[in-house]
Amino acid sequence: MNPGKSDSGKSDSGKSASGDTAGRAVFDATITPHRSLGRSGFRIVMTLICLASVAASIPFVVLGAWPVAGFFGLDAVALFIAFHVNFRHARAFERVVVTPLEVLLRKVSHHGREAVWRFNPAWTRLERQDDEDYGLLRLALVSRGQSVAVASALSPGERAGFAEALGSALARAKRGGDPGAA
Numbered sequence: 001m002n003p004g005k006s007d008s009g010k011s012d013s014g015k016s017a018s019g020d021t022a023g024r025a026v027f028d029a030t031i032t033p034h035r036s037l038g039r040s041g042f043r044i045v046m047t048l049i050c051l052a053s054v055a056a057s058i059p060f061v062v063l064g065a066w067p068v069a070g071f072f073g074l075d076a077v078a079l080f081i082a083f084h085v086n087f088r089h090a091r092a093f094e095r096v097v098v099t100p101l102e103v104l105l106r107k108v109s110h111h112g113r114e115a116v117w118r119f120n121p122a123w124t125r126l127e128r129q130d131d132e133d134y135g136l137l138r139l140a141l142v143s144r145g146q147s148v149a150v151a152s153a154l155s156p157g158e159r160a161g162f163a164e165a166l167g168s169a170l171a172r173a174k175r176g177g178d179p180g181a182a
Contacts, residue, residue, distance in 0.1 A: 027098035027169030029162070033153040035090045042083055049076050096150060098169045100176055105141060105148055119143040121173035126163060136160040 037045070053076045057069035089110045097104040103119040119141060127147060129138035135156030140147045151162045 025097050025099055026172045027096065027166060029096050029165070031094040031096070031151055031153055031162070033090055033092060035086070037083075037086075042087070046076075046080060046083070049079055092153070094150060094153070096166065098166070098173050100173050103141060103143075103170070103173070105150060117141070117146075117148050119146075121170055124170060126167050126170065128163060131156075136163060139163050139166075 053072040057072040060066065060068035091112075092110040093108050095106040098121060100121065103121050103124050105117040107115045120143065124141055124143040127140040127142045128136055131137050136159045137156060138149060139151050139159055139162070140149045151159045154162060
C-alpha cells in the first residue's frame, strides 16, 4: 500500500499478479474516460470549422474589414486547443485487479503519472455514497483507514454496475478465489 509510488505491477514474490493459481485475477477492469469524438471525427469537425471560418471571413475581407478574418482564425485555433486538451485527458485510466491475495488499484493520470495502491482483500470493503436523485455519486475502496476513490470517470449508473461487479469479486476473493464462478 504505497499511494503515489510507481510500481512495476509485480507482487513481493516477483511473480506477476496473474501468474500463478493463488494470484489469478478474480476481477480485472480498466476504466477510461468516455470520449464521444474519435480522431477521424475530430478531423472532420476541424475541417468544417476551418471551411466555415474562411467562408464567413471572405465578405469581411472584401468589405475592407480584414481584421475580422483574424478573429475567425483565432476561434478555430481556440477550438483546436480545446480538442487537443480533451484528447490528452482521455489518456487517463484506472485499473482494478482483484486476486485472492491482493486488490491492486492503479491510476494513471493524463500526464502519465502513476499511483498504485495494494490492499489485502480480507480487509477491503467498498464504500458507497448514494443520492436518491442522482444514483451512486462516489465509490471508494477502504482498507485499514485508507480510502481511495475508484471509478470516478463513470456515470452514476455505470458506477453502480461496476460497484456490484467489484463487490461480488471482493466476496469471491475473500472466499479464496474461484475465478471461474460468476
